[in-house]
Amino acid sequence: MSVDPMSAASHPCFLCEAEGRKIYAALFGGEPPPVLLARFATAAKILNSTAPQAEVDRSTRALLASFDPEALELAVRLTRQLPLLTRKFRLMVYLAETLPENQVYFINGRSSLLRGLINIAGAVLRTAWKLPLGLWQLRRVPRG
Amino acid sequence: MADVIGRDSVEREIIIVGSGAAGTAAALQLARLGLRPLMLDVGIRPRENAPRAEGNLYEWHKHHDSFELHIGDDLHGLSDLLTGEAGIAKLNAPNAAFVVQDAVALSPIDATDFDAIQSFAFGGLANAWGAGLYRFVDADLEGFPIRAADLAPYADVLTREIGISGADDDLTPFFGDASGLLPPLRLSHNAAQVLARYQRARHKLRERGIFLGRPRVGALSVPYDSRPAVDYSNTEFWQDQPYLYTPALTLKKLIASGHLDYRPGVMVQRWEELPDRIVLHAIVLSTGEPVQFSCGAVVLAAGAIGTAKIVLCSAKDYATALRLLENPAVQIPFVLPTSIGRCLDTHCFGLTQLNLIWQPSTYGCTAQGSILEITSPMRAEFYGRFPLAARANLTLVREMLPAMLVMQLFFPGAIQPAAQLSLLQNGRLSIRGHPNVLGVRKLAPLLAAMRSLGMWTHALLIYKPKTGHAIHYAGTLPMHESPGRYECYPDGRLAGSKRVYIADSACFSALPAKNMSFGMMCNAMRVAEAAARLATECA
Numbered sequence: 001m002s003v004d005p006m007s008a009a010s011h012p013c014f015l016c017e018a019e020g021r022k023i024y025a026a027l028f029g030g031e032p033p034p035v036l037l038a039r040f041a042t043a044a045k046i047l048n049s050t051a052p053q054a055e056v057d058r059s060t061r062a063l064l065a066s067f068d069p070e071a072l073e074l075a076v077r078l079t080r081q082l083p084l085l086t087r088k089f090r091l092m093v094y095l096a097e098t099l100p101e102n103q104v105y106f107i108n109g110r111s112s113l114l115r116g117l118i119n120i121a122g123a124v125l126r127t128a129w130k131l132p133l134g135l136w137q138l139r140r141v142p143r144g
Numbered sequence: 145m146a147d148v149i150g151r152d153s154v155e156r157e158i159i160i161v162g163s164g165a166a167g168t169a170a171a172l173q174l175a176r177l178g179l180r181p182l183m184l185d186v187g188i189r190p191r192e193n194a195p196r197a198e199g200n201l202y203e204w205h206k207h208h209d210s211f212e213l214h215i216g217d218d219l220h221g222l223s224d225l226l227t228g229e230a231g232i233a234k235l236n237a238p239n240a241a242f243v244v245q246d247a248v249a250l251s252p253i254d255a256t257d258f259d260a261i262q263s264f265a266f267g268g269l270a271n272a273w274g275a276g277l278y279r280f281v282d283a284d285l286e287g288f289p290i291r292a293a294d295l296a297p298y299a300d301v302l303t304r305e306i307g308i309s310g311a312d313d314d315l316t317p318f319f320g321d322a323s324g325l326l327p328p329l330r331l332s333h334n335a336a337q338v339l340a341r342y343q344r345a346r347h348k349l350r351e352r353g354i355f356l357g358r359p360r361v362g363a364l365s366v367p368y369d370s371r372p373a374v375d376y377s378n379t380e381f382w383q384d385q386p387y388l389y390t391p392a393l394t395l396k397k398l399i400a401s402g403h404l405d406y407r408p409g410v411m412v413q414r415w416e417e418l419p420d421r422i423v424l425h426a427i428v429l430s431t432g433e434p435v436q437f438s439c440g441a442v443v444l445a446a447g448a449i450g451t452a453k454i455v456l457c458s459a460k461d462y463a464t465a466l467r468l469l470e471n472p473a474v475q476i477p478f479v480l481p482t483s484i485g486r487c488l489d490t491h492c493f494g495l496t497q498l499n500l501i502w503q504p505s506t507y508g509c510t511a512q513g514s515i516l517e518i519t520s521p522m523r524a525e526f527y528g529r530f531p532l533a534a535r536a537n538l539t540l541v542r543e544m545l546p547a548m549l550v551m552q553l554f555f556p557g558a559i560q561p562a563a564q565l566s567l568l569q570n571g572r573l574s575i576r577g578h579p580n581v582l583g584v585r586k587l588a589p590l591l592a593a594m595r596s597l598g599m600w601t602h603a604l605l606i607y608k609p610k611t612g613h614a615i616h617y618a619g620t621l622p623m624h625e626s627p628g629r630y631e632c633y634p635d636g637r638l639a640g641s642k643r644v645y646i647a648d649s650a651c652f653s654a655l656p657a658k659n660m661s662f663g664m665m666c667n668a669m670r671v672a673e674a675a676a677r678l679a680t681e682c683a
Binding site: 026027035039042043046047050070071073074083086087089090091093094095096097098099100103105106107108109110111112113114115116117119120122123124126127130131 | 202205206207208209210211214215219221222225226227228482484485486487488490522523524527528532533534535536537538539540541542543544546547
């Protein structure tokens with residue numbers, strides 16, 4: 001079940017690279033490598049072509065206007081809104097993992113039960129903080 | 145018999161249709177009998193110059209962009225994400241794309257509640273299998289007109305041909321004779337922890353109907369038959385490896401040695417049985433031209449679905465609905481709390497580490513589980529399954545995944561209402577299935593037992609794959625002592641036909657929970673031998 005990237009080339013998406021920058025910064029911080037950004041834009045166009053245009057527009061508008069995209073993505077995921085935005089975050093994770101310099105974000109290089117538990121506790125606290133922030137941002141996103 | 149009887153008509157003693165595990169096993173047995181069958185196959189091959197990771201996946205990835213290996217220029221590795229539909233993770237590997245290439249176009253199916261996976265590749269779906277190879281014992285053959293002893297001689301031959309690693313342990317009563325096995329593979333850290341805990345608590349667990357042990361897997365723990373041993377490189381998801389057996393290895397050997405006449409690019413559609421021979425009507429795919437092949441006996445091994453289609457096409461039967469069995473399954477992720485925060489085990493075998501047999505009173509049957517390491521798939525595969533914020537999920541990927549194992553638990557086909565397969569007037573197949581019926585609550589006794597082994601999970605994390613995603617299809621043309629229409633005799637011959645033999649899982653009378661590949665291959669050899677007897681008598 002492969003996807004033809006060319007089939008989506010006819011759907012112009014001038015904002016895909018801007019979205020890619022925002023999502024990459026939310027996930028990993030900093031600027032994405034150009035090769036990653038180009039791959040994201042290609043795949044994001046296909047994702048856009050599978051969603052209703054209204055969702056594409058709303059998702060892009062919400063993401064680019066958001067001051068905390070990570071919080072916004074959590075909110076839309078938990079409230080089952082804008083699934084396209086969540087899929088774009090997942091897309092960036094897949095693509096980012098292919099780069100050697102990003103392995104540090106995916107693979108634990110040192111063993112420590114204590115550090116692991118502390119990090120997981122921190123992740124839960126981070127989520128608890130991001131959720132209300134995301135819900136507040138989501139309320140400000142115009143519908144339709 | 146004459147070899148060529150016309151411009152586009154070829155005559156042989158025996159023709160095998162399909163090159164998957166069953167077709168390959170049939171060809172192997174015919175070669176052992178001194179015959180040189182013709183194999184007709186679509187035969188899609190892997191692409192040349194496919195990307196490969198050299199050595200250990202993680203070591204290689206430290207210095208190489210893995211985009212081509214993991215995702216591919218056509219974004220095949222993102223198929224599930226881009227289409228929004230859950231697929232089979234291993235089939236999403238770019239190097240596995242050929243396994244299901246063109247399948248939808250070549251054999252379209254109108255399906256409800258059944259996601260049928262078909263293959264027209266050289267070597268079939270087994271190119272992407274987990275290589276779990278288990279002998280059928282008598283308990284697995286309940287409802288069949290044959291016994292395990294009927295398959296044993298072929299199992300011995302196949303064990304030598306394949307090179308199967310395993311052990312004589314608590315699972316031997318379920319997996320059969322352990323003689324001829326290579327030593328078991330090295331366990332991952334987590335799997336070794338679980339097995340050690342099982343050894344300490346095995347008496348209590350056995351009383352609860354739970355048995356744990358080493359898998360029998362077609363991966364070489366030691367060099368064998370000019371093939372190298374497993375290198376614990378975590379690459380099993382992403383590329384073929386000489387240490388991991390697939391039927392394509394045997395096929396190549398048979399073709400190279402002149403024991404098999406392999407004809408790719410041909411799709412068999414139906415047969416016509418004459419008094420002294422059988423004529424196969426096929427299409428040459430490159431030109432669309434019809435072609436005929438004539439033989440004394442035909443061994444159908446196009447898969448439970450593909451073989452059933454050929455049978456229905458031959459009968460021009462658009463009314464009958466055949467029963468199609470499939471193993472209902474669940475995937476259960478487990479966390480070993482003591483392994484949280486561990487360094488990822490980057491040097492392990494990326495497929496099945498342990499097997500489990502569960503005899504639950506709640507289901508009244510035997511279920512079989514495969515416990516897998518998740519070091520071979522992309523980490524991103526799991527990111528989206530965690531419920532926290534994006535960066536927090538990445539933290540879980542780093543800290544939790546090294547502490548996780550996944551169990552794929554299969555139940556017998558009888559647990560699930562059988563799907564109905566029929567041929568439509570337009571040539572498409574119709575499959576009407578049923579949603580996966582397994583109830584998570586009924587798994588509670590198993591989950592409690594696994595906690596005693598240090599494996600923790602939650603019911604909300606248990607995933608029920610769509611019906612069809614176990615890719616264990618069987619029973620469309622079942623064997624019976626006294627077969628009726630669309631059933632087989634115990635020797636695999638289709639009732640109502642003198643020259644058609646069913647070698648694949650279509651002829652299964654029932655579908656045990658056990659991974660059927662090895663049992664199917666043994667049976668295919670037995671059926672091929674019966675077909676050979678008929679063909680040589682006719683000759």
